Amino acid sequence: MIIGSNIIYREKVSSTNELAAEMLDKSIVPEGTVIYAADQYMGKGQRGNTWLSEAGKNLTASIILYPDTLEADQQFLISELISLSIAELLDTYCDSISIKWPNDIYYKDDKIAGILIENSLEGKRIQNSVAGVGININQNNFPPEIHNPVSLNIINKREYNIREILDEFCKVCDRWYTRLKKDELDYINNKYQERLYRLGIPSVFITPEGRLRGIIKGIDRFGRIKIEKTNGDTVVYGFREIELIV
Ligand code: BTN
Numbered sequence: 001m002i003i004g005s006n007i008i009y010r011e012k013v014s015s016t017n018e019l020a021a022e023m024l025d026k027s028i029v030p031e032g033t034v035i036y037a038a039d040q041y042m043g044k045g046q047r048g049n050t051w052l053s054e055a056g057k058n059l060t061a062s063i064i065l066y067p068d069t070l071e072a073d074q075q076f077l078i079s080e081l082i083s084l085s086i087a088e089l090l091d092t093y094c095d096s097i098s099i100k101w102p103n104d105i106y107y108k109d110d111k112i113a114g115i116l117i118e119n120s121l122e123g124k125r126i127q128n129s130v131a132g133v134g135i136n137i138n139q140n141n142f143p144p145e146i147h148n149p150v151s152l153n154i155i156n157k158r159e160y161n162i163r164e165i166l167d168e169f170c171k172v173c174d175r176w177y178t179r180l181k182k183d184e185l186d187y188i189n190n191k192y193q194e195r196l197y198r199l200g201i202p203s204v205f206i207t208p209e210g211r212l213r214g215i216i217k218g219i220d221r222f223g224r225i226k227i228e229k230t231n232g233d234t235v236v237y238g239f240r241e242i243e244l245i246v
Pocket of ligand 1: 015018040043044049060062113114115116131132133134
């Protein structure tokens with residue numbers, strides 16, 4: 001097993017992704033090293049946002065990977081395999097888990113987990129990848145500024161052992177990462193597309209050109225979302241170019 005072969009725990013850290021990056025700067029870190037913290041007081045979210053997580057309540061962890069079989073333009077596959085790993089992990093605790101493109105994990109219409117992948121590129125290759133995951137486990141009160149949060153505790157009305165969930169996550173993630181290493185890229189990509197939130201359902205999006213009505217059809221090989229407009233044309237959008245509203 002690669003993922004979780006080396007697990008580092010910190011009581012308190014600014015951000016597990018930051019700590020992972022510092023470790024990579026200073027030394028050679030074994031592939032699959034997982035850093036997790038009880039209290040992450042300056043957690044990083046997507047698009048420069050902060051990730052707020054109550055101390056001791058949730059899983060906040062970062063995995064160090066060397067996906068040397070991938071080229072830089074295939075980096076979305078890392079998001080796919082991490083999203084699939086979290087979704088499969090959460091399937092054992094509840095139904096109705098999906099992946100909101102590009103990499104939010106949803107329970108019904110609420111967000112239960114987020115992912116922040118930070119890759120270091122060297123020319124066309126990915127030198128290393130830090131995959132940060134935040135999964136809401138035992139927290140049942142969230143600050144009002146967090147949009148539609150949910151946790152396992154809110155869903156199932158019980159407390160969970162976070163370390164046990166981390167160990168399960170490492171096992172599931174290891175299986176998906178092995179598929180990547182064995183070049184099963186179409187398999188990963190197809191499974192990711194099958195689990196997309198609002199796949200095939202008429203939805204409304206905000207784009208730089210304004211409001212768009214359409215249906216999510218899947219993603220292309222660069223991880224861009226494919227949307228069929230009401231006139232039957234298909235359009236493709238990259239990250240930050242589009243936002244799903246309903
Ligand atoms: C998001 O949905 O905005 C992404 C959230 C990612 C949060 C995790 S928690 C562990 C890791 N360390 C960080 O600072 N961020 C990620």
